[in-house]
Amino acid sequence: MPVPEWHRLTEDEITHIIRVFNNQFIFEHTEDALNRASIIIKLCNDREVKVATAAFYNECIRTNVYMNKRDAAYKIKEDMDAGVYGVDVRSDIYTYTSIFSDTNAKTSEDLARLVEFYDEMLSRGIEPTELAKKPLIKLARNVGERRLLKALLESPETEKLTTLHAATAARMLSNRAQAFIAEYDVDSAKSQLEQLLMYHIPKDTRAVPFSPGYSVGSADIKIPLDFTRTREAFFIYTRSLYESIMRIYIIRRRANDAHELLDDMRRTIYLPPTRMAYNWFIRFHAKRKNIQKLHEMHDMMLQDGVMPDEYAYTKFITSCMYHPNPSRLQKLVDTATRRAYFGAKDEEHEPNVGLDEPEGVHSSGLPDVPRHITELANIHNIVYHPQACTRFYKSMFLEHEADIDDLRSEKCQPNAHIINSVMCAYTMLEKPVLVLREFQRFVRYQHRLSPHQRPPDLMKSIIPVAHIFKMALDAARVINNQWMARKILAQMDVWGVRLPNPISKEA
Numbered sequence: 153m154p155v156p157e158w159h160r161l162t163e164d165e166i167t168h169i170i171r172v173f174n175n176q177f178i179f180e181h182t183e184d185a186l187n188r189a190s191i192i193i194k195l196c197n198d199r200e201v202k203v204a205t206a207a208f209y210n211e212c213i214r215t216n217v218y219m220n221k222r223d224a225a226y227k228i229k230e231d232m233d234a235g236v237y238g239v240d241v242r243s244d245i246y247t248y249t250s251i252f253s254d255t256n257a258k259t260s261e262d263l264a265r266l267v268e269f270y271d272e273m274l275s276r277g278i279e280p281t282e283l284a285k286k287p288l289i290k291l292a293r294n295v296g297e298r299r300l301l302k303a304l305l306e307s308p309e310t311e312k313l314t315t316l317h318a319a320t321a322a323r324m325l326s327n328r329a330q331a332f333i334a335e336y337d338v339d340s341a342k343s344q345l346e347q348l349l350m351y352h353i354p355k356d357t358r359a360v361p362f363s364p365g366y367s368v369g370s371a372d373i374k375i376p377l378d379f380t381r382t383r384e385a386f387f388i389y390t391r392s393l394y395e396s397i398m399r400i401y402i403i404r405r406r407a408n409d410a411h412e413l414l415d416d417m418r419r420t421i422y423l424p425p426t427r428m429a430y431n432w433f434i435r436f437h438a439k440r441k442n443i444q445k446l447h448e449m450h451d452m453m454l455q456d457g458v459m460p461d462e463y464a465y466t467k468f469i470t471s472c473m474y475h476p477n478p479s480r481l482q483k484l485v486d487t488a489t490r491r492a493y494f495g496a497k498d499e500e501h502e503p504n505v506g507l508d509e510p511e512g513v514h515s516s517g518l519p520d521v522p523r524h525i526t527e528l529a530n531i532h533n534i535v536y537h538p539q540a541c542t543r544f545y546k547s548m549f550l551e552h553e554a555d556i557d558d559l560r561s562e563k564c565q566p567n568a569h570i571i572n573s574v575m576c577a578y579t580m581l582e583k584p585v586l587v588l589r590e591f592q593r594f595v596r597y598q599h600r601l602s603p604h605q606r607p608p609d610l611m612k613s614i615i616p617v618a619h620i621f622k623m624a625l626d627a628a629r630v631i632n633n634q635w636m637a638r639k640i641l642a643q644m645d646v647w648g649v650r651l652p653n654p655i656s657k658e659a
Contacts, residue, residue: 167205167207171211174215178218179375179376180375186215203237204238206232206241206243206247209228209241210247212228222254225251229251232247248272248273249281252270258291262291263288283324285304286327289304290330293334301334319382322351322390325393326389348390357384359384360379360385362376373388387422391423394417394421395417405436410433425458438467439471441471441472466567472537541576542577545577549564566594567609568613568617568620571590571593571594571616572619587624588624588633621644625640625641625651
């Protein structure tokens with residue numbers, strides 16, 4: 153197929169080609185698209201192609217702005233206002249939108265410069281659209297300009313999209329919702345979500361060819377340009393908005409609201425929640441030792457086909473055995489006592505415990521419990537859940553298609569915190585043989601990581617490793633295996649491990 157001559161291309165075709173490359177950069181974040189657009193612009197300048205439409209120069213401004221050539225972009229705008237390109241080529245709303253869409257603007261100085269253009273646009277009587285305000289809202293949110301952000305959000309919406317423009321509305325409303333979240337206005341953010349759900353779902357059922365990546369609290373989602381108006385792209389934008397609101401609910405300890413939103417999302421869109429979203433719920437309930445909710449989250453992940461990662465299984469397993477601080481322990485006892493008399497009732501607001509406070513030491517065996525609490529019956533059944541711990545552990549091996557009895561298998565390699573909790577559970581269940589099995593698994597894995605030197609995990613997890621060796625040594629003495637006890641002590645000397653409590657090294 154012959155390459156078309158330049159003089160055979162119309163102004164609209166050249167503009168369309170540059171616009172496609174600019175859009176490809178915005179949606180796919182690929183530098184090649186910008187390079188191709190800049191080559192076309194350079195060829196037009198070298199051949200002195202005369203274009204009498206403002207759309208062409210608006211796309212040239214976009215390309216220069218994306219390539220961080222702001223001076224060149226501003227020069228084009230000044231020439232448009234001066235009539236260099238003709239009396240019909242003047243700055244319009246699309247010109248200012250191109251200037252605002254500066255992906256390299258990240259500081260307060262950049263925001264101040266764009267605000268000057270925004271004021272200039274208003275002084276000319278040009279009404280801003282949601283597409284023009286979107287980058288300003290995002291930048292004001294990122295730099296912390298709360299007053300400007302609030303003013304932009306309160307300004308009237310002049311761009312009304314029909315219910316058929318679902319993908320475009322998803323990007324716009326998601327950006328506004330993220331801004332409301334930055335203003336701690338969750339209700340307004342949820343109203344944006346409700347408004348988005350009123351749009352017609354696109355009919356294009358093609359699947360996005362790769363899993364899009366996006367950061368929490370951002371409307372920037374990487375989707376190929378050809379798939380931006382598909383059904384799946386619409387659901388990806390919608391899922392991002394759902395998860396952003398759920399995250400704020402969890403931070404504010406509004407667990408019931410977060411779970412209602414999670415259930416609504418699973419009913420509304422066919423895409424499953426991301427693993428990151430599930431990990432928020434897992435972390436929240438693990439710190440509160442809500443084992444029943446953790447079982448529900450685990451079953452929900454398996455139903456949705458979202459495989460728990462190492463972080464999730466670490467929280468699943470360690471939450472069953474870790475010893476909470478006194479205030480949380482007292483809360484657990486109070487909750488258990490209340491449920492015993494009045495029945496199980498989930499409270500909307502969790503106890504006044506910070507989300508990011510330390511989780512406490514991963515203890516082994518049965519750590520000391522305050523005397524006024526030990527007087528209660530079945531206190532250990534409230535605090536420790538060894539059977540749930542072992543069930544989560546076996547499920548982890550099943551998910552990795554690994555045999556739990558095969559110590560040489562590399563499909564599933566638990567970390568020190570998981571091994572510590574599992575050995576603690578087997579100790580409480582009086583299964584010393586399984587305690588020694590997990591100890592051997594841990595030693596083999598560490599040797600595999602660092603065969604000729606001290607494993608780095610020993611430095612990062614000093615306390616759990618010390619408890620691992622203590623429980624293994626106790627288990628060896630319970631079954632009277634002197635050879636294993638000597639082997640454990642020898643490994644302690646090689647790695648320089650110190651037991652948490654001084655004990656006799658006599659076998």
